[in-house]
Amino acid sequence: EAQVTQNPRYLITVTGKKLTVTCSQNMNHEYMSWYRQDPGLGLRQIYYSMNVEVTDKGDVPEGYKVSRKEKRNFPLILESPSPNQTSLYFCASSFGRAFETQYFGPGTRLLVL
Amino acid sequence: SQELEQSPQSLIVQEGKNLTINCTSSKTLYGLYWYKQKYGEGLIFLMMLQKGGEEKSHEKITAKLDEKKQQSSLHITASQPSHAGIYLCGADIPSRRDDKIIFGKGTRLHILP
Numbered sequence: 746e747a748q749v750t751q752n753p754r755y756l757i758t759v760t761g762k763k764l765t766v767t768c769s770q771n772m773n774h775e776y777m778s779w780y781r782q783d784p785g786l787g788l789r790q791i792y793y794s795m796n797v798e799v800t801d802k803g804d805v806p807e808g809y810k811v812s813r814k815e816k817r818n819f820p821l822i823l824e825s826p827s828p829n830q831t832s833l834y835f836c837a838s839s840f841g842r843a844f845e846t847q848y849f850g851p852g853t854r855l856l857v858l
Numbered sequence: 859s860q861e862l863e864q865s866p867q868s869l870i871v872q873e874g875k876n877l878t879i880n881c882t883s884s885k886t887l888y889g890l891y892w893y894k895q896k897y898g899e900g901l902i903f904l905m906m907l908q909k910g911g912e913e914k915s916h917e918k919i920t921a922k923l924d925e926k927k928q929q930s931s932l933h934i935t936a937s938q939p940s941h942a943g944i945y946l947c948g949a950d951i952p953s954r955r956d957d958k959i960i961f962g963k964g965t966r967l968h969i970l971p
Binding site: 749776778780785786787788789795801803833835837842844845846847848849850851852854 | 889891898899900901902903906946948950957958959960961962963964
């Protein structure tokens with residue numbers, strides 16, 4: 746079954762404690778991205794990757810890091826989380842810029858205290 | 859300023875009624891994508907429109923892209939409880955010269971039995 750998986754699905758942490766949200770896809774997609782969704786602000790892209798070892802900033806990259814060492818994985822790293830990073834995070838993947846093929850993960854709810 | 863405006867922000871309709879959601883851009887779009895999101899879950903791709911004047915249908919949902927490729931509408935006929943959720947439009951805007959799509963803030967649709 747084609748899917749994008751994210752872990753964990755729910756996370757409560759404290760300010761400053763480093764965390765990683767994993768994302769994995771099984772469709773051999775080149776393009777992967779991370780979004781955050783906030784009430785009133787909609788869905789905003791954090792980082793994206795066109796292929797292995799190629800990453801680029803989205804619209805709201807501050808406070809986040811990513812890496813793309815393997816095609817299937819695209820982890821999101823928060824080195825020093827802050828309360829304003831409390832949000833619902835989605836990972837997505839697609840065949841290049843063919844966004845009609847984009848699959849989204851189930852989401853990760855993060856609460857930073 | 860928001861590059862993609864969706865209206866209305868929320869909509870409550872009686873089951874069986876028709877409804878329309880709009881998505882407007884100030885710039886010409888290369889591609890316009892409609893997604894549906896069940897509350898708290900990931901996005902599911904519905905349709906993609908690329909050509910001016912194009913219209914596509916899937917079950918009781920019809921989406922159109924105007925001739926100037928700056929506005930799209932999503933129309934649901936004879937709404938059902940299964941149509942409830944958040945509808946988002948996403949757009950590929952060539953003038954941005956980047957490799958990503960942007961999203962509107964979404965329209966929350968509630969269906970009353």
